[in-house]
Amino acid sequence: QVHLQESGPGLVKPSGTLSLTCVVSGDSISIDAWWSWVRHSPGRGLEWIGEIYHGGQTNYKTSFKSRVTMSVDKSKNQFSLRLSSVTAADTAVYYCAVSRGWYKLDYWGQGSLVTVSS
Amino acid sequence: EIVLTQSPGTLSLSPGERATLSCRTSQSVSSTFLAWYQQKPGQAPRLLIYGASSRATDIPDRFSGSGSGTDFTLTISRLEPEDFAVYYCQHYGSSWYTFGQGTKLEIK
Numbered sequence: 001q002v003h004l005q006e007s008g009p010g011l012v013k014p015s016g017t018l019s020l021t022c023v024v025s026g027d028s029i030s031i032d033a034w035w036s037w038v039r040h041s042p043g044r045g046l047e048w049i050g051e052i053y054h055g056g057q058t059n060y061k062t063s064f065k066s067r068v069t070m071s072v073d074k075s076k077n078q079f080s081l082r083l084s085s086v087t088a089a090d091t092a093v094y095y096c097a098v099s100r101g102w103y104k105l106d107y108w109g110q111g112s113l114v115t116v117s118s
Numbered sequence: 119e120i121v122l123t124q125s126p127g128t129l130s131l132s133p134g135e136r137a138t139l140s141c142r143t144s145q146s147v148s149s150t151f152l153a154w155y156q157q158k159p160g161q162a163p164r165l166l167i168y169g170a171s172s173r174a175t176d177i178p179d180r181f182s183g184s185g186s187g188t189d190f191t192l193t194i195s196r197l198e199p200e201d202f203a204v205y206y207c208q209h210y211g212s213s214w215y216t217f218g219q220g221t222k223l224e225i226k
Contacts, residue, residue: 103168104208106165
């Protein structure tokens with residue numbers, strides 16, 4: 001069973017860039033799967049941000065497109081999220097997740113709380 | 119964007135009772151794209167149901183999903199103490215995922 005673990009700074013300044021990494025264990029990131037980022041905040045609920053395939057193909061939700069970048073590092077079996085120009089509205093628990101098809105998110109990480117504050 | 123509305127917001131039941139959770143979509147969707155998750159405090163969401171009615175790996179058969187069109191249901195036939203949690207429905211469409219706001223299932 002694949003295991004996902006998020007890591008990154010818990011505090012980001014307004015207008016800065018949020019950066020998180022998700023380490024994959026129990027399987028290779030090069031399997032036939034899409035690797036996603038989802039966030040959860042009290043005001044907005046669960047929000048899907050986007051996904052990346054091991055070949056580098058990406059699919060971002062329209063509302064994040066201008067600010068988000070995702071990447072894969074096959075050598076470290078991990079993938080990353082960068083969200084720029086953050087505001088307090090970006091404060092949330094950020095989850096990484098994997099979809100092996102059938103339009104579902106099969107496994108999720110435990111989540112990483114990111115607070116945007118000066 | 120399709121909006122998912124879950125009801126009730128909170129459901130208070132006792133162990134052994136039957137739970138029925140609803141997810142309504144703002145327009146008709148294919149059941150292929152509808153999934154359900156369970157989340158307990160401090161834990162990652164866990165996939166329960168996909169394709170509206172298929173149980174995910176290792177999910178007990180007391181969990182079942184049904185529905186079509188705009189109305190979908192998650193049923194827990196006999197509640198166990200570990201089933202008290204928040205449940206979310208999810209739809210995949212227009213190349214992205216959207217989620218309902220959740221139903222909290224609490225012990226009565």
